[in-house]
Amino acid sequence: MNVLMLVFNSPERGTYWRAFHFGRILVAHGHRVMLLTTARRAHLRKRAFTKDGVHVIEIPDLLFGPLRSGWDAWNTLMRLDVVRRQRFDVVHGFECRPVVIYPALLAHRMGARLVLDWADWLGKGGSVEVRPWWQRSLMRPIETFYETHFRVRADGHTVINHFLEERVRALAPDAPVRLLRNGSNLPIFRMPLATARRITGLPADGELIGFLGSTYAPDARLMAEAFNVLHRRRPQTRLLLAGYFNRPIETWLDAPEAVIRTGMVSTERLGQYLSACDVCWLPLTASGTNIGRWPYKFSDYLSAGCPIIASAVGDFKEILSTLGAGEVVPSDATAFAEHTAALLDAPKRRERLSAAALQAAETHFNWDVLGLQLEDFYTWICNQSSRSDLKSKGI
Template sequence: MRILLLVQDPLGSGANFTRAESLGKEFERLGHEVWLAGPPGRSDITPGRDRASGIRWLSPPGLGRRLLLPAAFSPWILFGILGRVRALHPQIVHSFGHRPAASIPARFLQRRQHIRHVADWSDWWGAGGIAAERSWLGRRTVGALDEVLERWSRVTADGLSVATRHLAAMARSWGIGDERILLLPGGARIDEIHPLPQEAARRKHGLDLGDRILVHAGQSAFDLPFTMDCFAEVARQEPRAKLMVIGDNRGLSLLAGRQRGVQDRVIPFRHVPYSHLGELLACGDVMLVPFANLGLNLGRFPNRLGDYFAAGRPVVTNTTGDLGRLFEENAIGLAAEATPQATAQAVLRVLSDPALAADLGGRGRRFAEQRMAWPIVAGEVLAFYDRLPRGVE
């Protein structure tokens, strides 16, 4: 089967790309022909077939970016993507993101070529979600546009993959039936991230063997203030505590740490490929997934959670959204009330109990292997494609 994956993020970056690429790799392993199209991004992703994954990349020149337009809204990039995908004639198009670079080419193929379209929904962008965290002007411009496109791109699709139960409930309230909805929280790259010896990993990266290291990896800045509040509370009670921040927000993390008086205990690492992420995660004593009590977190399932489970390290998060229910039902980590004090106490409990830490890490790894591995998730998505009804116009 020929499958087209459309992303709104520049190729190589963003949560939408991570979800699409992870599925695409598994589809290729199962013998399908996968094309992944989106705005131009990382320099090592160029049009053509990737030797490692087998995915075929499609991307137009980055004229819109040079004109300082957001890639997902650029008309030049939109028409460039349209011109490249219209000749593919896939059996399925799966769009990741509601903005024009992904949603309009998907709708075009659905209407003009009668190709089944599945829309992926992994963030709540409209009022009550991300829009609520924007400035007054941002809510009335980009936020309002996101809200319109978010709903339009979902209700017009033949099927919908959603990251959380809250998004599924919103879809039902818009008249989308259960037969058109697939709950797709996320996956784990168990073949790329493995449990590794902590001492060797720390020596390789020049980290003190006696430090108690918390790890926070990811690209979202929305939970950053809460993350630093939680760490400051841990640091107040544990003098050896350090926070390793992995990703594009390391500068903001240092600034937030300075505001809380813990900047000298923040260890920043730039974004690293999955082939090297496992050895950084191995340096940590506790993996931190702070989930503040924000509306947008009802519509998010962090991609990094699967990475943490794959690394076999204990995870501490909060009861916000779907995470609390997931942790309670499967005993795969600690989920605390979404306050810095409660989160810090959960972290300190794990740090003080090596047996608990080892047990939670092992449970998380087994959960990743049995429930979250991308090959398992890809099989569920393919089965959804097969049973998907056609008929949305």
């Protein structure tokens, strides 16, 4: 199959990784994959490169910084020009902002089967609600229109959680839907904790709570409150923020000196930092934003074999109960602190949770497994569509 994938993100950011990992698995199984993404800085010229067999094209955008998020008309026109020059068997649009949906619809009209992915609830009730009031008022109807209006046109849908699966089934009840979560991105290893701390230069003694990447402000405040409760009871505990963290959490902490920030580091280094942690946290407030997404860091925690404590929001209660890789707690600071303290006092239990996390990374959350599921879904859609075409022609 010749597959076109479209994301509004820049390379190595957000949903780019979801599309890229699916693409590289498809390439490994003999398919051709082109991935259109938004350039980080370029305004006029395209840039193309190949990574793990995936042909990536960075499309220029006239906007700047965070505004490069899928709305630019020039970006859209450049993508339309790329798409009109060749034929694809499948076009897979990740979210439905203009730079994704209009080129996807063109490829669809030219004969490609259209698959739409839904991995973030962006419109009314979702992440638009955490924006400043003026952005919220402006963007809510626009985000909601693009997120929902075009779903009915797709030949099939992929989703990242059960909530979005229910949403898409309500919007397009006749279309097939496949639930595909994000896979494990880091190298699968569980370096001994003492070794990881020595390599990273982290304190050999004391207790480390890990958190990876960025987060929304309400979730960061929940994490700060939970750490305040925990640190008052266990002053030897430190909070490790691995990778880029986007909130001034130190200003909300009673003991800001207990925070360790790594800043941007390599993927390998992130794995070492996570391996150095006793427990990894995933604090989420019970909001539409969190119900309608699946934080990528969850898969990274699994691949590092780190025991997880997560809020009972969305699918996490079901997933962690099934996998046995961590614990789910209410979205409450005291509950987070109490469960963490109990787990820190139970080294044998942490070992069992760590083993279960690695097992999950190697099986349920293995990109090879997920990529094959997507390949099967594409094949089924193409076969079903071919039968429909023959039937419409009376053959």
